[in-house]
Amino acid sequence: MEGREHMFSRRKRSLVLMGLLLVAFLTTLACQQAPASAPINSPSASGQATTAASASAKVPVPSTPFMIPVAFDMSGPTSGSFIDSIKPAWEDYWGAINEQGGILGRKVEWRIYDDKQSPAEGAQVWKRMVSDFPNAPLIHIEGSGVRVSIKPQAGEDKKVAIGTGNTFEVVSPPGWVFATHNVYDDMVATALERYFLPQWKESRPLRFAFVTQDAAWAKAIENVIPYLKKLPNLEVLPTEYTPAVPVDLTAQMTRLKEGGADVVWVQHVEAGMAPVLREAQRMGLKDKIKWITGHSVDAGTLFPLVGDNIAGLYQVSPTASPYSDASQPGVKFMNDVFKAKHPNAKFLPGTMYSGEVMAAMLARAAIEQAVQKVGSWDKLTGDVLYDTYQSLKVDTQGLTGTLTYDKTKRWAVDYNKITQFNAAGENKAISDWLPVSRSFQVKAQ
Template sequence: MKGKILRNLMKFFLAGILLMALIVYSSSAEAKPPIRHYYIIDLTGPYGILVPEIFEGTQDYYRYVNEKGGLDGHQFEIPWGETGNMMSRTWSHYKRFKQSGAQFLALFSSPDGEALKKTMEKDGIASYNIGQSDPQIYPPGNIFLDGCSYADGFGAFLKWAKEDWEKKGKAGIPKVGIIGPDAAYGRAATEPGIRFGKQIGVDVVGQEFAPVVPIDLTAQILRLRDKGVDWIWLQGLSQISTVFIKNFNALGLKGKIGIAAFWWTMGTEMLRRVSPEMLEGYIFNTYTYMEVDDRPGIKKLNELRMKYRGKKLVEGYIRGFHFAEVVMGATRLAYKAKGYKGLTGDNYIKYGFERMKNYRGEFDLGAPVTIKPNDRRASNAIRLYQVKGGKVLGLSDWIEVPHLYPPEMTKYFGK
């Protein structure tokens, strides 16, 4: 009797194992291989103040896409490596990813892009960077920028400042000084800004340098004040803008000199770091919408972040999500044209990024993405926002940015 029971149990057990094996086999036979987008990011270096939230947005976008079935059944994987802004680590990740067969590499810092530009061209790897310094895209290679370049964004502000100056009927021409760190992104606006300022009638008086993480910027502010500037442009991360605002207010310059900044000073973040009164009148540009905008995509994203992270929407998250959405747009185009096996670096460029026209993505979080031949900028528009009454409010709709490529690049873009 006992033996019969044992035999039956064994049969059930074996049948169960066979069934399990069949299920596993059939599911694995059906599962399509994943598409891998490789990421090199700085979480602990100078960009560590921004990147964690941006990367959350990026990760959640992939999660969202995977939950909806991926791309034609292909799930996405995003192997990543952290650099601390150390080039030896960037290099090491790059080699590791290349060895793993990377065809597309996402970057989160200008120096990484500048360092890898030539090598990626040699290796045929396509790349998209959220750090938007000029040397990465001139001459045009394998790197595309999320939004426009820092120089272009500054140019758009200069255009706006000139129009505002004339609208208010002021005499002479506006003077603008820059404060930024001695780094790729910190210097990015200066030389093209001076050049463009001369063209449109704005005097860009030059740049005062600041450490990436400064303690005091009084001397820099005073030097610009003595040059008689009407505007100070901040080309540094929020570590610089926070200290700047405190020093600027302490010097009693609020209301006497205007403050404007590029997108990585993180306008709404600033409201959390300094008192809103100190920030009154602060203007910044960005290539994505902000969490304050009343738009369906922003609302949906707010719900998504609440669902995934239990947190409210912030601007870094929006940019990270938008970044991944553009990458996905290019991937879809390349996949449609060449299929899974055709997702090579060259095809990401030729059949993906270079074919993007008026792309808005499901969430529509930024300026429409149109990439022209040889132009490695994902968009050519920015919006201006201003802090008023302790809140961030839209100051302009999309403004077309001037294309401030270096003079020696005229062979690519004409005069």
């Protein structure tokens, strides 16, 4: 009897020990296989290349923050859009990243300058930024016309210049300027070639026209007209020009009506878009013409100017919709940061905000990769950062497609969506990701 009890006890202890070993094995296996959930501002959640702890530990962290000079239009014709959307996006993103420890443990700071969306003023502001921060390898400068004006100087100063909006002159020939978006020309071509023309069922050609601000950054979009004229079943009408803040658009609208325009692209910021929509409504053209714009319009600034008259406005977006694509990790990250910083905002972030977030994401990834490559913040020069940008690839986790640059490619976005505003100002996707129509050839350096 005692022998049996002793044998049973040994067998019981063996079974318990085997059970404990099995639990330990399964727990270890689960830990190895299950991905750790990423906090909102972690590298993986924000679409950045993650950094191994061992790699970052090898890079000493300076006691001073990493400084980025930044130039926005703070008092010029498009200042409302920059103050309402672009400046907050830059500050929100870096504020969130700093809360998580910055880049490789180093906090990021910035100084804001006013380039007034003026090429002449921007060139002078560039000189001041370089003088104030001679060791800064990166300068963020907004305004596509401004970036054209400083493009040669950026190469001479060996400083990478970044921004959002893009034109042919910015990207070709390739230089030290890296823009986030595909060029405005290609946005127009994509909208017509991949969305509106395939849906056109009339026996006559679709009639298309531009309404643009009479400014260099806006009129540059007309570079796409030769490409558009080659598209079958499309007729291009004369462009209508307006001041930065139009007062009387009767003449322009009358010509559009007489020309029988079907689709009109408005190249303006909100201060110019609002009068166009109001005048179109007054003249009975709001619902007869499909009005479309690029990424330079956000509901947060436009809706207070036009109310539910925003309904029906189309937009070519380089980023996913914060409404209809909110489940995407990259979109959720942006929305969560925005809500945390602006709890009383009536709208989720628009395309100007999301575009600026992308510019900051790209900068963060490039800086991180460049520092790891050279092993020291002290060795992060403009040349090192330039080389990094020329092979940069960033997964945005659904905020847009994968962002890439190479030795000749100075735009990061390769896909666009068509979105449309409803009466409440919500901008929802009405198309899948559309491959960008490339309307130009990059000139050699």
